[in-house]
Amino acid sequence: MEGVSYQRFPKIKVREVKDDFMKFELRDTDASIANALRRIMIAEVPTIAIDLVEIEVNSSVLNDEFISHRLGLVPLTSERAMSMRFSRDCDACDGDGQCEYCSVEFYLRVKCLSDQTLDVTSKDLLSSDHTVVPVDYSDASSSFDNTPNKGIIIVKLRRGQELRLRAIARKGIGKDHAKWSPAATVTFMYEPEIYINEDMMESLTLEEKTELVESSPTKVFGIDPENKQVTGKCMIVGNPSAPPGIPLCGSRWPNMIWDYASGEIPCLFFEKVIVVDPEAYTYDDEVLKKAEAMGKPGVVEIHAKEDSFIFTVETTGAVKASQLVLNAIEVLKQKLDAVRLSDDTVEADDQFGELGAHMRGG
Amino acid sequence: MNAPDRYERFVVPEGVKKVSYERDTKIMNAATFTVEREDHTIGNIVRMQLHRDDNVLFAGYKLPHPLQYKILLRIQTTSQSSPMQAYNQAINDLDKELDHLKSQFEGELAKHTRDY
Ligand SMILES: [Zn+2]
Numbered sequence: 001m002e003g004v005s006y007q008r009f010p011k012i013k014v015r016e017v018k019d020d021f022m023k024f025e026l027r028d029t030d031a032s033i034a035n036a037l038r039r040i041m042i043a044e045v046p047t048i049a050i051d052l053v054e055i056e057v058n059s060s061v062l063n064d065e066f067i068s069h070r071l072g073l074v075p076l077t078s079e080r081a082m083s084m085r086f087s088r089d090c091d092a093c094d095g096d097g098q099c100e101y102c103s104v105e106f107y108l109r110v111k112c113l114s115d116q117t118l119d120v121t122s123k124d125l126l127s128s129d130h131t132v133v134p135v136d137y138s139d140a141s142s143s144f145d146n147t148p149n150k151g152i153i154i155v156k157l158r159r160g161q162e163l164r165l166r167a168i169a170r171k172g173i174g175k176d177h178a179k180w181s182p183a184a185t186v187t188f189m190y191e192p193e194i195y196i197n198e199d200m201m202e203s204l205t206l207e208e209k210t211e212l213v214e215s216s217p218t219k220v221f222g223i224d225p226e227n228k229q230v231t232g233k234c235m236i237v238g239n240p241s242a243p244p245g246i247p248l249c250g251s252r253w254p255n256m257i258w259d260y261a262s263g264e265i266p267c268l269f270f271e272k273v274i275v276v277d278p279e280a281y282t283y284d285d286e287v288l289k290k291a292e293a294m295g296k297p298g299v300v301e302i303h304a305k306e307d308s309f310i311f312t313v314e315t316t317g318a319v320k321a322s323q324l325v326l327n328a329i330e331v332l333k334q335k336l337d338a339v340r341l342s343d344d345t346v347e348a349d350d351q352f353g354e355l356g357a358h359m360r361g362g
Numbered sequence: 363m364n365a366p367d368r369y370e371r372f373v374v375p376e377g378v379k380k381v382s383y384e385r386d387t388k389i390m391n392a393a394t395f396t397v398e399r400e401d402h403t404i405g406n407i408v409r410m411q412l413h414r415d416d417n418v419l420f421a422g423y424k425l426p427h428p429l430q431y432k433i434l435l436r437i438q439t440t441s442q443s444s445p446m447q448a449y450n451q452a453i454n455d456l457d458k459e460l461d462h463l464k465s466q467f468e469g470e471l472a473k474h475t476r477d478y
Contacts, residue, residue: 003447006414007455010463024470029459032410064429088369116461176368280409329464334458335404338380339397345383348401349446 023322026188026305026309034188040328041176041186044335046086047318048104048132049076050179052250053167059162060120060155069169070154072179074122075135075316076104082327083170090268097330098168105134106167112157119152120163132169135317184314184322191279192306194220198301208294209273221300249250371431374399383446392420392438393445401425405433411452417443 016022026034031292033350051067081127085092085102105128109343112118122134134151155163174181204212213221283300315320374380378398388394396405405423412421420438437445 003415003417003443005458006453007458007462010459010466012463012466014467014474015415017471024467029463030410031465032406033459036403036407044403055440088373173372174374198458209388225366227457230444324471325467326464329460329467333460335400336453336460339400339408340453341381341383341450342379345379345381349383349385360445 009139017322018127018324019320020184020315020317022313022325024311024313024325025191026311028307029309031190031309034183034311036135036332037325038186038311040184040331040335041313041324043083044331045240045319046081046082046084046171046331047172047180047182048076048084048169049170049177050074050076051170051172054166056164056166057162058165059160060157061161061333062155065167067155067163070175071108071125073167074125074152074154075318076132077135078132078182079323080129080131081171083331086172087170100129102170104129104169104340107165107168108154108167109158109164110161111164112159112250115159117149118157120157122154123151124154125167133135137317156160165348180317183313186311188309188311188314189279190234190283190306190354191308191310192278193305194275194278194281195303196273196275197299198302198345200296201355204296204299209271212287212290212294212299213273216281216287217279217284218282219266219276220278220281221273224272224274233306253359271311369448372399377404385445386438391436391441391444392436395400395435395445395449396432399437400447401431402433405435407456408435408452409422411456412448414455415439415451417450420449455474468477 008029010033011025011027013027015020015024015026026037050068050071053064053071055064058064060069087093087096087098087102090099090102092101093103098105107126108120108124110118110120110124111285125134127133136151157163172180175182186245201209209223213223283302283304287300288297291297308321311325313324315321315324318325380398382398384394384396386453391476402425406423409421409423412418412452416442418437419440420436423433423435425433435449437448439445439448
């Protein structure tokens with residue numbers, strides 16, 4: 001009883017990849033898939049984060065809970081997370097979550113011995129696993145501050161204050177606690193399809209065109225710079241309705257203002273409205289409202305292509321942006337696998353079916 | 363103090379089935395699937411995939427309550443198929459779609475990292 005397949009074959013086009021950022025197009029699928037991927041990237045792709053803190057000494061100004069919470073929020077490099085075990089279903093340590101399969105140990109021992117305030121940062125965390133360390137943001141090309149990167153500040157100590165602790169980092173997902181979310185932002189938008197009715201557009205004056213272009217809060221439209229300010233002589237071919245001896249502009253726009261006297265034709269209507277950046281459109285409807293207000297509804301038409309999406313993925317640095325997408329696909333596959341019907345469910349129904357048929361048959 | 367554990371949102375408790383199935387007693391070829399510890403992520407993709415199936419007359423899902431961590435998926439099919447068959451087919455198709463998506467993505471990524 002194998003049914004027909006209704007499978008789709010989506011396409012992807014990567015536009016930009018950096019370590020913690022990427023942009024790509026997803027086509028030939030629907031919003032449910034796009035949204036599932038987005039939701040999973042935010043809440044279900046696992047990472048590693050500090051989950052248990054044993055404080056030995058804390059004479060800082062922040063209390064133990066406050067520091068523990070801050071430690072939890074420090075992003076740790078989590079390439080290992082996909083192959084790690086959740087400590088709740090780790091059988092190597094009976095779920096106490098302190099073995100190498102499901103946890104990573106950290107130590108932090110800092111004491112301030114000078115009059116200078118001492119910053120305790122994520123760089124002071126010593127990991128038992130060199131693949132799981134606080135994310136290093138130092139090579140992030142931030143041109144605005146040239147100060148050497150010192151990691152994420154956890155607490156500041158004055159002379160004599162000390163912080164000594166042991167921390168256990170575990171695998172987890174954003175659904176459990178946001179500290180495990182690898183995503184800074186994941187968004188997708190429908191690709192807009194913008195259609196300009198050229199004939200109707202040419203019935204507008206330059207002022208009206210400019211007004212229309214500027215009605216959009218984002219820069220979606222523009223006036224074509226190539227065709228702007230064509231003030232020279234027009235292509236002259238001869239105009240049947242013009243006074244004898246007066247030439248005609250070859251332009252396809254009929255309502256051009258002719259300066260017959262000089263023979264030179266200022267092409268006031270030559271300015272062409274073009275789509276500069278369709279993706280800048282925020283589906284705000286402003287241009288459409290403006291067109292309507294100008295008595296020209298339909299001069300611009302905008303549709304959302306329902307099978308094309310533009311994704312933007314930014315990570316915390318715990319995993320690379322490209323890896324986050326791949327992990328999300330993998331997690332979604334695992335989830336689908338988990339919701340397959342089990343054999344006993346099918347069997348139980350088969351029996352029910354026979355019983356039902358028997359009963360119906362009398 | 364009496365807050366439920368956070369993991370209750372996504373860990374199926376012991377003795378509870380991940381997916382259970384209940385036939386509709388009044389309508390032929392209709393059934394409700396109860397999927398434990400899943401939400402809109404799974405509910406919506408399965409529903410949309412079922413809508414592509416010509417033999418599916420109805421497919422819908424609901425998350426009954428935000429604190430009940432399960433979804434109900436209702437399917438009615440023509441006599442050519444059955445809710446169970448449609449459900450399995452939808453999951454298989456989605457799985458294959460994701461395989462395809464993965465290879466597409468990897469291919470594109472390789473192309474991109476080579477250029478740069
Ligand atoms: Zn363990």
